[in-house]
Amino acid sequence: xxxxxxxxxxxxxxxxxxxxxxxxxxxxxxxxxxxxxxxxxxxxxxxxxxxxxxxxxxxxxxxxxxxxxxxxxxxxxxxxxxxxxxxxxxxxxxxxxxxxxxxxxxxxxxxxxxxxxxxxxxxxxxxxxxxxxxxxxxxxxxxxxxxxxxxxxxxxxxxxxxxxxxxxxxxxxxxxxxxxxxxxxxxxxxxxxxxxxxxxxxxxxxxxxxxxxxxxxxxxxxxxxxxxxxxxxxxxxxxxxxxxxxxxxxxxxxxxxxxxxxxxxxxxxxxxxxxxxxxxxxxxxxxxxxxxxxxxxxxxxxxxxxxxxxxxxxxxxxxxxxxxxxx
Ligand code: C5P
Numbered sequence: 410x411x412x413x414x415x416x417x418x419x420x421x422x423x424x425x426x427x428x429x430x431x432x433x434x435x436x437x438x439x440x441x442x443x444x445x446x447x448x449x450x451x452x453x454x455x456x457x458x459x460x461x462x463x464x465x466x467x468x469x470x471x472x473x474x475x476x477x478x479x480x481x482x483x484x485x486x487x488x489x490x491x492x493x494x495x496x497x498x499x500x501x502x503x504x505x506x507x508x509x510x511x512x513x514x515x516x517x518x519x520x521x522x523x524x525x526x527x528x529x530x531x532x533x534x535x536x537x538x539x540x541x542x543x544x545x546x547x548x549x550x551x552x553x554x555x556x557x558x559x560x561x562x563x564x565x566x567x568x569x570x571x572x573x574x575x576x577x578x579x580x581x582x583x584x585x586x587x588x589x590x591x592x593x594x595x596x597x598x599x600x601x602x603x604x605x606x607x608x609x610x611x612x613x614x615x616x617x618x619x620x621x622x623x624x625x626x627x628x629x630x631x632x633x634x635x636x637x638x639x640x641x642x643x644x645x646x647x648x649x650x651x652x653x654x655x656x657x658x659x660x661x662x663x664x665x666x667x668x669x670x671x672x673x674x675x676x677x678x679x680x681x682x683x684x685x686x687x688x689x690x691x692x693x694x695x696x697x698x699x700x701x702x703x704x705x706x707x708x709x710x711x712x713x714x715x716x717x718x719x720x721x722x723x724x725x726x727x728x729x730x731x732x733x734x735x736x
Pocket of ligand 1: 436548549564565593594
């Protein structure tokens with residue numbers, strides 16, 4: 410049986426608005442999500458036993474049942490016991506480049522790659538929608554990570570409407586190694602502080618309709634020069650006052666003359682947009698010397714239109730996954 414290598418893309422949030430409470434306890438969101446070509450590699454290898462094994466080269470990623478990639482494989486084992494009996498277990502090797510607990514959906518991207526790869530390994534023939542539905546049970550970002558690109562995400566982040574490609578922007582990302590922000594904490598704190606202004610449940614549908622004509626979704630594809638001004642993240646309102654290092658990074662990027670800068674998701678990564686790689690590298694160098702902290706890591710990446718990509722022996726074979734057709 411074949412082995413598969415897959416690339417899983419990180420995402421940034423160009424827009425994150427918290428609209429209200431949902432009956433399931435999550436928040437109703439409006440987000441514009443963008444894949445970037447900062448990727449992890451996931452190798453899937455069949456093993457002769459009926460177990461799932463996870464290996465990871467990053468010390469902060471648990472190679473056990475707490476790993477979202479493990480949970481993705483376990484979900485397929487439970488859903489398709491006959492496939493496990495027929496094809497056997499799998500070893501999942503995760504080679505991390507996406508920073509961990511960073512607001513870049515690294516764990517969700519790994520889980521997405523496992524769903525896509527095991528679908529191939531076990532010849533399940535699942536559609537993209539079916540894979541995304543399984544992914545939604547693992548985490549709100551997993552369905553997006555399967556498809557990738559530029560997408561409006563509503564609901565709890567799992568209802569996706571693909572948007573027009575925004576073209577080739579470059580991104581500088583920066584994260585303090587010693588700072589992490591719990592997603593659950595960020596949303597819970599937001600609810601405590603701003604819950605009284607949430608949209609009433611009966612108005613949610615109408616509010617959702619209006620998103621499509623809102624500035625980020627309706628105007629941006631027509632005028633890409635506006636992108637910096639349209640960046641928005643409600644979770645900054647709770648994170649920036651508590652994490653001064655994140656605020657300091659935001660300010661340093663702003664002073665470095667970028668198109669726009671924002672915390673991604675629940676943080677603590679801050680990203681800045683640039684028109685070209687040369688400009689992005691210049692911004693990175695300027696912020697690096699302005700802050701000069703040994704705990705600060707930087708990455709430079711491009712917007713990408715791919716969530717999961719299948720690679721073999723290091724050679725790209727084909728993008729994954731197309732539309733909603735069975736293979
Ligand atoms: O879905 P995921 O596991 O990534 O969510 C992590 C936490 O973030 C949830 O337990 C919840 O507290 C919060 N969250 C939320 N509303 C969302 C997504 C996440 O309140 N739409």
